[in-house]
Amino acid sequence: xxxxxxxxxxxxxxxxxxxxxxxxxxxxxxxxxxxxxxxxxxxxxxxxxxxxxxxxxxxxxxxxxxxxxxxxxxxxxxxxxxxxxxxxxxxxxxxxxxxxxxxxxxxxxxxxxxxxxxxxxxxxxxxxxxxxxxxxxxxxxxxxxxxxxxxxxxxxxxxxxxxxxxxxxxxxxxxxxxxxxxxxxxxxxxxxxxxxxxxxxxxxxxxxxxxxxxxxxxxxxxxxxxxxxxxxxxxxxxxxxxxxx
Numbered sequence: 001x002x003x004x005x006x007x008x009x010x011x012x013x014x015x016x017x018x019x020x021x022x023x024x025x026x027x028x029x030x031x032x033x034x035x036x037x038x039x040x041x042x043x044x045x046x047x048x049x050x051x052x053x054x055x056x057x058x059x060x061x062x063x064x065x066x067x068x069x070x071x072x073x074x075x076x077x078x079x080x081x082x083x084x085x086x087x088x089x090x091x092x093x094x095x096x097x098x099x100x101x102x103x104x105x106x107x108x109x110x111x112x113x114x115x116x117x118x119x120x121x122x123x124x125x126x127x128x129x130x131x132x133x134x135x136x137x138x139x140x141x142x143x144x145x146x147x148x149x150x151x152x153x154x155x156x157x158x159x160x161x162x163x164x165x166x167x168x169x170x171x172x173x174x175x176x177x178x179x180x181x182x183x184x185x186x187x188x189x190x191x192x193x194x195x196x197x198x199x200x201x202x203x204x205x206x207x208x209x210x211x212x213x214x215x216x217x218x219x220x221x222x223x224x225x226x227x228x229x230x231x232x233x234x235x236x237x238x239x240x241x242x243x244x245x
Contacts, residue, residue, distance in 0.1 A: 001070055002088050017067050018048070022086035023060040023077060024119065024126075027112040028099045035081065042076050057136070058096035058147065059086040084123070090133055092125040096153075097139035098146040106231070107141030108159030108244035115139050142240065143226045161241035164221045165230070171237035172197070172217045182233050201230050 002020040009016035023039075039060070043049055048064030055061035065073065077083050086094035095118050098104065100111030118137055125131070138153035140146060142160070149156035174180045175195055181188055182195050197217070202210045209223035210230065217237075219230075231238045 001085070004064075015064070018064045019067065019070065021047075021062040021065065021070075021073065022055070022057070022088050022094065023062060024084045024086045024094050025054060025058060025060050025096070026083075027097055027115045027119075028102060029054070030099075030102075035083075038081055042073060042081075046073050046076075056152070057086075057093055058138070059094045085127065087126040087134075089129045091129040091131055091135070092122050093134055093136040094126065095119050095122075095137040095139070096147050098141050100139075100141045104141055104146075106144060106228070106240055108161055108240065109141065111139040111141045111157075111159070114157065143228045144232070159244065160226045161244045163241035163243040165219050165224065165241060166239040167217055167219065168237050168239075169216060172234065173215075175234050175237055180234075180236050184235050197234075201233050204229055 002022070004018040004020060006012050006015050006018065040049075040051070043051060043062050043065075046065060046069040047062055050063040052061035052063060062073075074085065077085070095115045097111035097115035098107070100107040100109070100113075102112060115137070119126070135155070136153040137155045138147050138149035138157070140149040140156070140158045143158055145151070145158065149158055171180065175182060176197050178195065182200065197212050202212050206227055206229075207223045207225045209220040209225075211218045211220075231240065
């Protein structure tokens with residue numbers, strides 16, 4: 001709970017208290033519609049009705065309630081909805097993960113399992129400030145970084161692979177020949193002209209580990225920094241390796 005108080009309560013009695021509550025989000029942010037309805041019912045009754053799904057920390061953020069309602073809300077969340085408060089203050093913040101292997105073909109490890117395990121291991125540190133400053137775990141299944149682990153956490157876990165990127169040479173030719181839309185068709189609303197593998201993939205490789213000789217694409221694994229650009233641009237042709245973790 002983050003305490004918010006108005007410095008002129010006599011003038012604005014309706015917001016004399018306007019506390020924020022962080023609620024632990026489900027791992028990977030999977031929700032049942034009943035859970036969302038029940039959460040909104042609690043907040044309509046005992047809070048302002050304002051929510052942030054999700055805050056910059058990744059949590060469910062409930063904006064604005066009074067001191068007298070805090071214990072009531074906490075009881076409803078923990079006893080009836082089987083969900084706990086998240087981390088706040090100078091302490092461990094609520095761990096967060098991407099969808100991981102439950103949905104994503106690029107996930108290199110089970111992000112949800114690791115996030116859940118560490119949330120349970122550090123439950124005491126989530127509730128009772130013990131650190132000199134806030135501290136955040138985040139778990140990205142691959143270097144695409146869908147929860148921005150490297151940018152928005154103190155302890156970032158990012159999945160990767162050790163072996164070669166898998167290449168389907170026929171599919172590479174399909175992209176070059178215009179049979180497949182690059183970026184899985186994400187930019188199909190604009191005419192970017194004919195796909196140029198040299199300009200749009202090889203030349204943009206940050207470690208210059210790729211080579212296209214006109215008929216075959218090769219990648220020097222020792223120099224690859226796993227930036228995911230080539231895989232995202234040609235998903236039918238390229239895929240992460242098998243030795244993952």
